[in-house]
Amino acid sequence: MPATAKICGLTTPATLDAAIAGGASHVGFVFFPPSPRHLALDRAPSLAARVPDRIHRTGVFVDPDDALLDAAIAAARLAVLQLHKTAPARVAAIRTRFPAIALWPVVAVRTRADLDAARPFAPLAERILYDAKTPDAAALPGGMGLRFDWRLLDGFVHPRPWLLSGGLDAGNVGEAIAATGADLVDVSSGVETAPGIKDVDKIAAFLKAVRLS
Numbered sequence: 001m002p003a004t005a006k007i008c009g010l011t012t013p014a015t016l017d018a019a020i021a022g023g024a025s026h027v028g029f030v031f032f033p034p035s036p037r038h039l040a041l042d043r044a045p046s047l048a049a050r051v052p053d054r055i056h057r058t059g060v061f062v063d064p065d066d067a068l069l070d071a072a073i074a075a076a077r078l079a080v081l082q083l084h085k086t087a088p089a090r091v092a093a094i095r096t097r098f099p100a101i102a103l104w105p106v107v108a109v110r111t112r113a114d115l116d117a118a119r120p121f122a123p124l125a126e127r128i129l130y131d132a133k134t135p136d137a138a139a140l141p142g143g144m145g146l147r148f149d150w151r152l153l154d155g156f157v158h159p160r161p162w163l164l165s166g167g168l169d170a171g172n173v174g175e176a177i178a179a180t181g182a183d184l185v186d187v188s189s190g191v192e193t194a195p196g197i198k199d200v201d202k203i204a205a206f207l208k209a210v211r212l213s
């Protein structure tokens, strides 16, 4: 089965359409004001309306409160919540509040020991997202084009289905899929010309590389 891809941090109709036309299985909208990809709630409905229901609208959050989740889910008709820096107890509360929405807690990886953080999410998550850990002082917990050593996943017994992100681009995603066996990959800055500026050609090239993997 070929891998599929999520294109994250989409904020314009043209780049969203490129992700859809290129065969993305998921499209991501970031709801985190410090991010250059932040999507204002009032812009979400018109973008979400462009997405066929077979493509999963994914909201990206950093330890969100219920008010933000309520508003973003309604505005973007989200099918998946990607949860950065969200503790297992909070993910459990989100699970209870939104039983019909898929949850992807994020495990930030720099060392093999970091993977242990995946286990408490097992009963709560549809998938676990492994992303590169950003520096402590970084403004963002993701979306910085950093990758981790994919060999850290060798032999790891994944407690749930999972996906891979962190520093992927059209040039390395085939190698990443071959090295890790990921069946779903996620990219943001690797399909941009500058932070927050997505590029339709880079999106197409990334999705083609995933298809050919």
Ligand SMILES: O=C(O)c1ccccc1N[C@@H]1O[C@H](COP(=O)(O)O)[C@@H](O)[C@H]1O
Binding pocket: 008, 009, 028, 030, 032, 035, 036, 037, 038, 060, 061, 062, 084, 131, 140, 141, 142, 143, 144, 145, 146, 165, 166, 167, 168, 186, 187, 188, 189, 190
């Ligand atoms: O993209 C962002 O701005 C962002 C902000 C806050 C949390 C996560 C964010 N993006 C996610 O980070 C990873 C890796 O991105 P990249 O490809 O290395 O740039 C990805 O899962 C994005 O969804």
